[in-house]
Amino acid sequence: MESKISVKNLDFFYGSNQALYDISLDIPEREVIAFIGPSGCGKSTFLRTLNRMNDTIASASVKGSVMMDGKNIYASGTDVVALRRRVGMVFQKSNPFPKSIFENVAYGIRINGIHSNKADLEERVERALKNAALWEEVKDRLNSSAFGLSGGQQQRLCIARALAVQPEVILMDEPASALDPIATQKIEELVVELKRDYTIVIVTHNMQQAARVSDRTAFFMLGKLVEFNPTQKMFTNPDEKLTEDYITGRFG
Amino acid sequence: MANTGTKGDKVFHAVVFAAALSIILIVAAVIAVMFQSAIPSMERFGIGFLFGREWKPAQEEFGALPFIFGTVTSSVIALILSIPVSLGIAIFLVEQAPKKLARPIAFMVELLAAIPSVVYGLWGIFVLAPLIREYIGPFLQTYVGFLPIFQGRITGIGMLTAGIILALMITPIITSVVRDVLEAVPHTQREAALALGATKWETTMIVLGNASSGIAGAVVLGLGRAVGETMAVTMVIGNSPQIVASLFEPANTIASLLAANFAEATDEMYLSALIEIGLVLFLVTFIINAFAKLLILSVASKTNAAKQG
Numbered sequence: 001m002e003s004k005i006s007v008k009n010l011d012f013f014y015g016s017n018q019a020l021y022d023i024s025l026d027i028p029e030r031e032v033i034a035f036i037g038p039s040g041c042g043k044s045t046f047l048r049t050l051n052r053m054n055d056t057i058a059s060a061s062v063k064g065s066v067m068m069d070g071k072n073i074y075a076s077g078t079d080v081v082a083l084r085r086r087v088g089m090v091f092q093k094s095n096p097f098p099k100s101i102f103e104n105v106a107y108g109i110r111i112n113g114i115h116s117n118k119a120d121l122e123e124r125v126e127r128a129l130k131n132a133a134l135w136e137e138v139k140d141r142l143n144s145s146a147f148g149l150s151g152g153q154q155q156r157l158c159i160a161r162a163l164a165v166q167p168e169v170i171l172m173d174e175p176a177s178a179l180d181p182i183a184t185q186k187i188e189e190l191v192v193e194l195k196r197d198y199t200i201v202i203v204t205h206n207m208q209q210a211a212r213v214s215d216r217t218a219f220f221m222l223g224k225l226v227e228f229n230p231t232q233k234m235f236t237n238p239d240e241k242l243t244e245d246y247i248t249g250r251f252g
Numbered sequence: 253m254a255n256t257g258t259k260g261d262k263v264f265h266a267v268v269f270a271a272a273l274s275i276i277l278i279v280a281a282v283i284a285v286m287f288q289s290a291i292p293s294m295e296r297f298g299i300g301f302l303f304g305r306e307w308k309p310a311q312e313e314f315g316a317l318p319f320i321f322g323t324v325t326s327s328v329i330a331l332i333l334s335i336p337v338s339l340g341i342a343i344f345l346v347e348q349a350p351k352k353l354a355r356p357i358a359f360m361v362e363l364l365a366a367i368p369s370v371v372y373g374l375w376g377i378f379v380l381a382p383l384i385r386e387y388i389g390p391f392l393q394t395y396v397g398f399l400p401i402f403q404g405r406i407t408g409i410g411m412l413t414a415g416i417i418l419a420l421m422i423t424p425i426i427t428s429v430v431r432d433v434l435e436a437v438p439h440t441q442r443e444a445a446l447a448l449g450a451t452k453w454e455t456t457m458i459v460l461g462n463a464s465s466g467i468a469g470a471v472v473l474g475l476g477r478a479v480g481e482t483m484a485v486t487m488v489i490g491n492s493p494q495i496v497a498s499l500f501e502p503a504n505t506i507a508s509l510l511a512a513n514f515a516e517a518t519d520e521m522y523l524s525a526l527i528e529i530g531l532v533l534f535l536v537t538f539i540i541n542a543f544a545k546l547l548i549l550s551v552a553s554k555t556n557a558a559k560q561g
Contacts, residue, residue: 053443058350085449095440098462108448158444165448 003067004029004169004199005050010064012045012223014057019045021224023064027169032195034214034231035203038246041220043203047171050201051087052080068169085112088167092174094154096146096161101138104146104157105129108165124164132160133190152183159190163198170194172202176209188213207247211235219243283534290528292521301528307493307509309517314525316532318493322411322503323536326485327478329415329499330422334474337419338426339460339467345427346434347456358431365424373487376417381408381488384416389500404498407490412499414489418481422474429473433466434459472541479537482507506533 005027012020020042027033035043045054052073054060065072073083085108096104105125108114115121125142129135134156138149146157155175162170172191176184191200191213204210210217211231218228219240227234227243238244245251293301297314304315341361345354385408392402437459445455460467490502491512506529517523 051447053447056443056446081449081451084447089443089447091440091443091447093440095438095444097441097444097458107445108450111451111454112449161444161448 003027004069006067007049008065008067010046010049010062010066012042012049012054012063013059013061015059019223020049023225025218025225025228027199027201028216029199030195030197031215032191032200032202032213034210034217035201035220036205036207036210036217036246037220037226038251039205042223043218043220044173046220047173047201047203050169050171051084051089052078053084053089055080085165086167087169087171088162088165089171090155090158090162090173090175093178094151094158096149096154096157099146100143101146101149101157102142105160105164108161112165114165128160128164129157131163131194132156133186133193134160150183152179152186155179155183155187156190159187163194167198169199169201172200174203174205177205184209207235219246221246286527286531286534290524290531293524293528296521297525301525302532305495309513309522309525312521314521314529316506316529318495319504319506319509319529320532320536321495322489322493323479323505323507323533325499325503326411326414326418326489326505327475329412330418330478331471331475333416333419334423334426335471338423338430338470338474341423341427342430342434343456343460345431347452347459358428361424361427364420365428369421369481369483370487372417372421373484376413376484376488377409380416381413384408384413384500400497401499404496404500406500407502409488409490410499410501411489411503414485414503414505415499417484417488418478421481421484422477425477426470426474429470430463430467433463433470436466437462475540476537479540480507480533482511486511506530506536 003026007023007025007027010020010023011018023046035047037043048054049062049066050073054062062074064074066074068083068086072078097107099107102125105128106121109121109124115124126135126139129138134153137153138157141148146154149157155178159170159175176187179187188209191202194200195215202210202213214231216228217231217234219226219234219238219242221242227238227240229239233239234243235247238247293314297304301314302316302320304313305317306313306315307318308314341357345358349357385406389402389406389408389412393406396402441458441462442455445458450458485505486508489504489508491504491508492502493504493509494501496503510526510530510533514526517526
C-alpha cells in the first residue's frame with residue numbers, strides 16, 4: 001500500500017485536555033478515506049492536524065508524527081504555508097470570500113503565484129470550476145458576488161477554490177452537513193470523481209455517506225481510533241464490536 | 253384584573269416614547285434657535301460669509317473660510333496620521349498578539365481616550381510644540397522642505413501641532429472600533445485563506461476586506477471627533493484665521509474660534525456671526541457623515557452577505 005500520509009502515535013492536547021490518544025494510521029494515495037464517529041470523538045481535530053490548521057489555536061499541542069511523502073510535517077522548520085498549499089481544505093460551512101465568483105477561485109492561484117499570465121489564470125479558474133461541477137451554473141456570472149449562489153453552489157465554489165491551487169490532498173470537514181439532499185448528492189458524486197487525481201479525507205456524521213463515497217473508513221471514539229478498515233468490511237463485518245454497535249445505530 | 257398589566261404597559265409605552273420624542277425635539281430646538289440667532293448675520297453677509305477670508309470683529313467683517321479651512325485641514329492631518337497607526341494596533345491586537353500582551357495594550361489604548369482634552373492641550377504646549385520647533389520641523393525642512401506645506405517659520409504652535417494632537421485623540425476611538433469589527437469577522441474566513449496557503453499578511457488582507465465597511469465607520473467616528481474637538485486644538489493651533497500652505501503656521505478651527513471668542517462677543521452682529529459659523533460646523537459634520545454613510549452603504553451589502561454566507 002502506497003501511503004500518502006502516515007500518522008504514528010499521535011497525541012493531541014487542547015491545553016492540558018487530551019483530545020486524541022495514540023493515533024496511528026496510513027492514508028493511501030488517491031483514495032477516499034472517511035472519518036466517522038460520534039460528536040466530540042476527535043475526528044475533526046484529527047483532520048485538522050493533517051494540514052496543521054490547529055496551529056491557529058494557541059493552547060494546542062501535538063506529540064507523535066505525521067509523515068507526508070516521508071517527511072514529518074511537524075518537524076521544526078516545516079513551511080506551514082507550503083504544506084497547506086499541498087493539503088487543501090473544505091469546511092463544514094461554506095466560507096467564500098466577499099469577492100466575485102471568479103476572484104474566489106483565483107485567490108489561491110494569485111497568492112501562490114501559480115499562473116503565468118491572465119489567460120492562464122482564466123483557464124485555471126475555468127478548469128477548477130469544471131472539476132468542481134460548477135462551471136455550467138456560473139460561467140455567465142463569474143463577476144457577480146459569490147454570496148448570490150445557493151448553499152450547495154457556495155460549497156462547490158469552495159471546493160473549486162481548493163482545487164485551483166492544485167493540492168495533493170483535500171481534507172473535507174463535513175462538507176455536506178449544511179446542505180439539502182440534492183446538493184449533498186452532487187458533493188458526493190464530486191468526491192468520487194475527484195479521487196482520480198487527489199487523496200481525499202472526509203469527515204462525516206452521515207454513515208451512509210461514508211459507505212457511499214469512501215474506500216476506507218476510520219471509526220473514532222473518545223479521541224481514540226477504534227477501527228480502520230476498508231469501507232466494505234467496516235460496514236459488513238467490522239473487527240470491533242464497538243464499530244458494529246455504532247454503525248448499526250445502537251448508540252451515537 | 254386582566255387589564256392591570258395592559259394599563260401599566262400603556263404608561264410604560266408612553267414614557268419611553270416620550271423619551272425618544274424628546275431627543276428629536278431637542279435637536280430640532282437647537283437647530284431652530286441657532287438658525288434664528290444667525291439670521292442677522294445671514295441677512296447682512298449672505299452666502300459670502302462662507303467664502304470671506306477676513307475675520308475682523310472690530311470692523312464688523314466676518315468671513316468663515318479660514319476656520320472651515322483650518323477645521324478640514326487639521327482633521328485630514330489627524331486622519332492621515334491616525335489611520336495607519338490605529339489599523340496597525342487593531343490588527344496586532346486581534347490577529348497577532350498573544351493574549352498576555354493584547355490585554356495591557358488594549359487597556360493602554362482605552363486609557364488614552366480617558367485623558368481630558370485640556371491635558372492633551374497642555375502636553376501639546378509643553379512637549380509637542382518644543383519638539384516640533386527643535387527637531388521635527390527642522391528635520392522635515394531638511395529632507396522635504398521643497399514642499400510648500402513644510403516651508404516657513406517654525407514656532408511649534410500651528411496646524412501641524414494641532415493635527416498631531418488630534419491624531420492622538422482619535423486613535424483610541426478608531427482603534428477600538430476597528431478592533432471590534434476585526435473580531436466580528438468570522439474565524440472561518442481566516443481558515444479559508446490559511447487553508448489555501450495564505451501567509452499571515454495575506455490572511456489579514458482577507459480579514460480587512462471583510463471588515464472594510466466597519467473600518468470606514470471607525471474612520472468616520474474618528475473624523476467626527478476631530479472636527480468637533482475644541483479645547484486641545486485651541487491651546488496649540490495659534491488661533492490665527494489665515495489660509496496658508498505651511499503647516500508650521502498658526503491657523504484656527506471653527507470649534508476653537510467659538511470657544512475662544514464667545515465670551516467677548518458682546519454686540520449683536522458679532523454674536524450672530526459666531527452662531528452662524530457654529531451652524532456651518534454643524535453642516536460640515538452633517539455633510540461628512542452623510543458622505544461617509546453613503547460610502548459605508550456601498551460596501552455594507554457585501555459584508556452583510558458575508559454574514560449570511
